[in-house]
Amino acid sequence: MRHILKSVILFTSLICYSSSLKILGIFPFQGKSHFIIARVFLLELARRGHDITVISYYPEKNAPQNYHDIELEKKTVPTEDTLPIKNLSYWSVIQTSLYLTTMGKENCEVLLADKRVQNLIKQKPKFDVVLVEQFNSDCALGLAYKLEAPVVGVTNHILMPWHYRRYGISYNPSYMTFHFLEGGTKPTLYQRIERVIFDVYIRMVYYLISQRPNQNSLAEYFDDIPPLENLAREIKFLLISQHFTLTGSCLLPANVIEVGGYHVANAKPLSGDIKKFVEEADAGVIYISFGSTFKVSTMEKHKMEAVLEVIAELPYRFIWRWDDVTKDKSPYTELRSDLRSLLTNKKKLYISTWLPQVDILGHPKTMAFFSHAGMGGTSEAIHFGVPVVAMPILGDQPANAASIEESGLGVQISVSNLNKENLLAAIKKVLEPGFRERVKQLNRAWHDRPMSSLDTAVYWTEYAARNSNFTFRSLAADVPLYQFYHIDVAFVFISIFGIVITACKLLFCRPKTQSIKKKRN
Numbered sequence: 001m002r003h004i005l006k007s008v009i010l011f012t013s014l015i016c017y018s019s020s021l022k023i024l025g026i027f028p029f030q031g032k033s034h035f036i037i038a039r040v041f042l043l044e045l046a047r048r049g050h051d052i053t054v055i056s057y058y059p060e061k062n063a064p065q066n067y068h069d070i071e072l073e074k075k076t077v078p079t080e081d082t083l084p085i086k087n088l089s090y091w092s093v094i095q096t097s098l099y100l101t102t103m104g105k106e107n108c109e110v111l112l113a114d115k116r117v118q119n120l121i122k123q124k125p126k127f128d129v130v131l132v133e134q135f136n137s138d139c140a141l142g143l144a145y146k147l148e149a150p151v152v153g154v155t156n157h158i159l160m161p162w163h164y165r166r167y168g169i170s171y172n173p174s175y176m177t178f179h180f181l182e183g184g185t186k187p188t189l190y191q192r193i194e195r196v197i198f199d200v201y202i203r204m205v206y207y208l209i210s211q212r213p214n215q216n217s218l219a220e221y222f223d224d225i226p227p228l229e230n231l232a233r234e235i236k237f238l239l240i241s242q243h244f245t246l247t248g249s250c251l252l253p254a255n256v257i258e259v260g261g262y263h264v265a266n267a268k269p270l271s272g273d274i275k276k277f278v279e280e281a282d283a284g285v286i287y288i289s290f291g292s293t294f295k296v297s298t299m300e301k302h303k304m305e306a307v308l309e310v311i312a313e314l315p316y317r318f319i320w321r322w323d324d325v326t327k328d329k330s331p332y333t334e335l336r337s338d339l340r341s342l343l344t345n346k347k348k349l350y351i352s353t354w355l356p357q358v359d360i361l362g363h364p365k366t367m368a369f370f371s372h373a374g375m376g377g378t379s380e381a382i383h384f385g386v387p388v389v390a391m392p393i394l395g396d397q398p399a400n401a402a403s404i405e406e407s408g409l410g411v412q413i414s415v416s417n418l419n420k421e422n423l424l425a426a427i428k429k430v431l432e433p434g435f436r437e438r439v440k441q442l443n444r445a446w447h448d449r450p451m452s453s454l455d456t457a458v459y460w461t462e463y464a465a466r467n468s469n470f471t472f473r474s475l476a477a478d479v480p481l482y483q484f485y486h487i488d489v490a491f492v493f494i495s496i497f498g499i500v501i502t503a504c505k506l507l508f509c510r511p512k513t514q515s516i517k518k519k520r521n
Helices: 002-019 032-047 090-113 115-123 139-146 189-221 228-232 272-279 301-313 337-343 357-361 375-384 397-407 420-430 433-447 453-466 487-508 512-520
Strands: 022-026 051-056 067-071 129-133 151-154 237-240 256-258 285-289 317-321 349-352 366-371 388-390 410-412
Touching (some): 022 139, 032 067, 032 375, 032 453, 067 115, 090 139, 090 189, 129 139, 151 453, 272 317, 272 349, 301 337, 337 349, 366 375, 366 420, 375 388, 375 397, 375 433, 397 410
Parallel strands (some): 022 129, 151 237, 237 256, 285 317, 388 410
16 A cells, blocks of 8 residues: 555656746846735746746745745845835826836846856756746846747736737727826827827837847847847737736737736735734724835825824724834924824824735725725735725826726825825725625626636746747737838828829819810800
């Protein structure tokens, strides 16, 4: 019996070993919120027996034996609690585009200069598939090309403006959200004009500041890298962090797979002081977080007072992620004395620099979520059926906030309109029984899938490795621009119309001089 058991274990091990893949993940952007989401996927691949090597700024502390890190040197400051909370404006959109593309250039330089990365390329190990973050740089596509491995793209947000063309997706500003701007799927004429202008501007900035310098940086190390945009069109699949129940229906090609929410784990029971705080909340709790990127203490004094006044007025307890409330400096010292005391009222407000967000949102006493509308937190809110008050600040957040409102998950307010009256009205609206019931229905639709989002992400990654000879991109990605926009067809019709008009004039419109002569005769 013991020999039979050993044989079964050995046979099972051989099967797992023979079906395991060697996978490389390249995540050169230093944004922690991005990697937190990707990390869940990478660890799941390792849990399923695949051998994972990950290039990033965030090595795994307790990595399994089949998970290997190549930690990039931190020459750039991680984007954590660094950005101010300010009004959305054209200037903030321009600043964001310049920051992302400049970082794309810098990320590429750091990636290529890393000695361990260089050794990896020289040794040229056989990888079955390379996972590449599709964000602000295409540099990693050059490394995947040198390793001769198929590529699967991974995003933690909706499509960036420069991604549409490479996947053959037609961007129509009249009904599709735009990554950096407001308006949702029902923009006004003015907002459509905004989108057309900024779409051209942002794609141009990406090419000039990120993609072209990436190409030049790669040329310093390798002399045979094809144009990066061509390599981008060879990406086997894009795993995109959205789902139509939230973002609405849109025309996506077969190789763009929606896996929104794949990072959301089961909520664990709360513990310690926060457990006591939540369980003693008779009316329930409202969770406030503007993500790991924004510095709450940069909020304007009157806006911070507005939030605190709402907290004081409502019967709920509040949990607020704050960068640091211990520093004796503005705006804390400038707040009214009653609001300053509220910050230390441990029976009304729980503040911490770190909070177990998933466990809080998954707790039955959590009534609502006041958020900046990042895709990670938004996915977690819909996963647990928690209504959202969305206050977008930059990046994809305006588009996410529009999706939150249009789907029925919540309502949105702008930073510029943040005051006590507007915030109080928004929170009261999402707490209405009818609104909460709609959110619960949306939550059920979100979960009603043929397979989980994480299983979907794993399946298509493995599929790309099994079928690496095929690229299932849309034919639209290969069509020349003049055909894509029907310019040649329009030219033919305009030419025919011009010929017909000219012929009609020649045949039916005789010169006036001839008519006058005939009358005289």
